[in-house]
Amino acid sequence: MRVSKLFGKTLRQTPSEAENISHQLLLKAGMIHQVAAGAYSYLPLGWRALKKVENIVRQEMDDIGGQELHMPVLQPLELWQQTERDQAFGKSLFILSDRRDRKLVLAPTHEEVTTELVRRNVQSYRDLPLLLYQIQTKFRDEPRPRGGLMRVREFTMKDMYSFDTDEDAMNVSYGKIVGAYERIYQRCGLPALIVDADSGAIGGKESHEFMVIAESGEDQILYCSNCDYAANLEKADSIKAENEKEEMLSLEEIATPGIITIKDLAKFLNIPESKTLKAVFYSADGEVVFVVIRGDIEVNEVKLKNVLKCHELRLATEEEVRGAGLVAGSASPMGLTDIRRVADPSITLGANFVAGANKPDTHVKNVNYPRDFAVDIMTDIATANAGEGCPRCGGKLLFTRGIEVGHVFKLGTFFSERLGATFLDPGGVGRSIFMGSYGIGIGRLLAAAIEQNHDEKGIIWPVSIAPYQVHLCPISTDDSEVASAADRLYLQLQEEGLEVLFDDRTESPGVKLNDADLLGMPVRVILSPRTLKSQSAEVKRRSEKEAMIIPLEGSVERLKAILSR
RNA sequence: CGGGGUGUGGCGCAGUGGUUAGCGCGCAUGGUUUGGGACCAUGAGGUCGCCGGUUCAAAUCCGGCCACCCCGACCA
Numbered sequence: 001m002r003v004s005k006l007f008g009k010t011l012r013q014t015p016s017e018a019e020n021i022s023h024q025l026l027l028k029a030g031m032i033h034q035v036a037a038g039a040y041s042y043l044p045l046g047w048r049a050l051k052k053v054e055n056i057v058r059q060e061m062d063d064i065g066g067q068e069l070h071m072p073v074l075q076p077l078e079l080w081q082q083t084e085r086d087q088a089f090g091k092s093l094f095i096l097s098d099r100r101d102r103k104l105v106l107a108p109t110h111e112e113v114t115t116e117l118v119r120r121n122v123q124s125y126r127d128l129p130l131l132l133y134q135i136q137t138k139f140r141d142e143p144r145p146r147g148g149l150m151r152v153r154e155f156t157m158k159d160m161y162s163f164d165t166d167e168d169a170m171n172v173s174y175g176k177i178v179g180a181y182e183r184i185y186q187r188c189g190l191p192a193l194i195v196d197a198d199s200g201a202i203g204g205k206e207s208h209e210f211m212v213i214a215e216s217g218e219d220q221i222l223y224c225s226n227c228d229y230a231a232n233l234e235k236a237d238s239i240k241a242e243n244e245k246e247e248m249l250s251l252e253e254i255a256t257p258g259i260i261t262i263k264d265l266a267k268f269l270n271i272p273e274s275k276t277l278k279a280v281f282y283s284a285d286g287e288v289v290f291v292v293i294r295g296d297i298e299v300n301e302v303k304l305k306n307v308l309k310c311h312e313l314r315l316a317t318e319e320e321v322r323g324a325g326l327v328a329g330s331a332s333p334m335g336l337t338d339i340r341r342v343a344d345p346s347i348t349l350g351a352n353f354v355a356g357a358n359k360p361d362t363h364v365k366n367v368n369y370p371r372d373f374a375v376d377i378m379t380d381i382a383t384a385n386a387g388e389g390c391p392r393c394g395g396k397l398l399f400t401r402g403i404e405v406g407h408v409f410k411l412g413t414f415f416s417e418r419l420g421a422t423f424l425d426p427g428g429v430g431r432s433i434f435m436g437s438y439g440i441g442i443g444r445l446l447a448a449a450i451e452q453n454h455d456e457k458g459i460i461w462p463v464s465i466a467p468y469q470v471h472l473c474p475i476s477t478d479d480s481e482v483a484s485a486a487d488r489l490y491l492q493l494q495e496e497g498l499e500v501l502f503d504d505r506t507e508s509p510g511v512k513l514n515d516a517d518l519l520g521m522p523v524r525v526i527l528s529p530r531t532l533k534s535q536s537a538e539v540k541r542r543s544e545k546e547a548m549i550i551p552l553e554g555s556v557e558r559l560k561a562i563l564s565r
Numbered sequence: 566c567g568g569g570g571u572g573u574g575g576c577g578c579a580g581u582g583g584u585u586a587g588c589g590c591g592c593a594u595g596g597u598u599u600g601g602g603a604c605c606a607u608g609a610g611g612u613c614g615c616c617g618g619u620u621c622a623a624a625u626c627c628g629g630c631c632a633c634c635c636c637g638a639c640c641a
Contacts, residue, residue, distance in 0.1 A: 143639055
């Protein structure tokens with residue numbers, strides 16, 4: 001490709017709207033263009049890189065026996081109502097009406113349609129296992145698109161679905177795909193960490209995310225300094241420190257004028273926050289729920305949402321709290337019967353807690369569970385923190401941020417049961433198909449690759465996903481010798497199957513070299529009167545500081561060798 | 566949705582009531598240049614986000630709306 005003909009210009013100043021490095025560089029390099037919040041055009045260079053990522057993903061999916069197909073983005077809303085995922089996705093679901101006023105959705109993912117398709121085509125255990133996938137556009141009306149390609153409302157996703165006869169077989173498929181994912185990230189030049197994750201709106205019981213460790217990442221990760229435990233913060237468990245052992249004492253009311261928060265309470269009584277019980281009220285799909293947890297620990301709302309099996313969870317309003325007969329600031333789990341009560345096991349890690357009295361300006365000392373109150377659900381709903389104990393080995397948990405570049409789910413029979421996707425086993429018995437769902441955001445992966453591979457001058461593409469492999473950059477192009485040598489080399493490289501970006505512009509050296517650094521092709525080749533004197537070219541890897549001079553004779557082979565290194 | 570911010574040629578910005586709205590970069594034409602964002606000359610390009618109001622006069626003041634960005638609650 002000749003730069004003089006290339007659509008898309010590099011910018012000298014970074015557009016002010018970009019905060020993220022990948023966003024800045026993609027804009028500055030003329031690889032993407034924003035159309036609306038979370039909707040981008042890919043210009044030719046950006047599109048080539050995206051296609052490279054896509055092809056790597058495609059190869060790895062094919063290699064494990066995946067079959068590529070294509071399903072529609074446009075889908076009837078009814079299909080989503082059958083699985084109640086119209087509720088689960090809520091406002092993130094793009095819904096539109098057709099001319100007959102039928103409701104259609106722009107699909108954010110394809111479990112329903114795939115399951116429906118498989119239901120029609122699979123009857124026997126002999127048809128399983130099955131791996132189907134597509135690489136296709138998804139729509140999600142994100143509350144807040146951000147970071148350029150990091151989080152957009154229209155994006156290309158590779159989504160694969162596995163179909164198996166039972167749980168063990170599902171786990172085998174799952175493992176295969178996890179292996180393929182690891183190879184994909186490796187090939188894209190991205191070290192990715194696999195972490196335990198919440199299933200969110202996709203559903204299912206077990207799920208893992210692939211994270212690229214990056215300061216700019218949206219996700220928070222806890223990982224063990226000792227073993228290989230790693231989890232998204234919203235899923236992470238931890239071992240909390242236990243309070244000192246002590247004998248249970250009898251209840252005692254105390255006056256606490258004006259004390260509302262745990263912090264103030266602890267200060268007022270001169271005790272650690274871990275000696276208090278915190279009451280928090282939530283509205284779960286409209287129902288007020290009482291939550292109690294040790295005072296020093298935060299509620300993990302994702303865990304709570306899963307426990308309550310609700311679609312919408314938020315803190316209850318003051319009116320809702322009052323309406324439930326509770327006194328905010330001094331609420332108590334004691335004596336409550338007509339609201340659902342959820343407790344975290346941390347309330348048993350100690351004794352003689354201070355809790356609310358459900359009377360204004362009053363608390364109660366020496367509260368002990370289960371002596372003094374009962375709960376409906378006792379389960380882990382605690383937020384884990386760095387420094388706490390690893391749930392697997394007890395080691396110390398550490399914190400980092402990451403970019404989620406893939407997510408895999410064990411769905412079990414959630415979709416197949418609701419949509420009637422069954423098969424006959426060898427004994428002629430009808431059974432629900434065990435499914436898995438596996439997604440990679442292609443554009444996000446591209447952005448993550450740039451976040452990981454750049455310097456102050458620009459992008460440093462890994463060879464595998466670079467738009468072009470070689471950036472041919474003649475200097476002094478009005479020198480006819482240089483111009484013709486460059487033309488010859490350009491043709492020769494292409495004939496040898498190399499992908500070449502040829503800067504044939506009559507720009508000054510500074511402009512061309514800076515553009516080459518910004519665009520970031522893996523190898524830069526310079527021809528100039530100087531190099532031609534010795535019938536040579538200067539070759540420099542974008543990732544390295546030093547250039548080398550190689551003879552023009554045999555340069556193609558040298559370049560190939562450098563690229564495959 | 567809560568909080569913060571920004572809208573002025575392609576990009577970065579200036580312009581707090583008073584001529585035909587400026588500057589840098591980029592772009593076009595001609596010329597001189599060519600190993601790290603060259604120089605000279607000439608030129609094109611703007612309903613100042615939109616609607617309404619105040620005023621003799623609005624990019625500038627007032628009201629409403631919209632868009633975009635950032636921080637949080639959601640996700641590949």
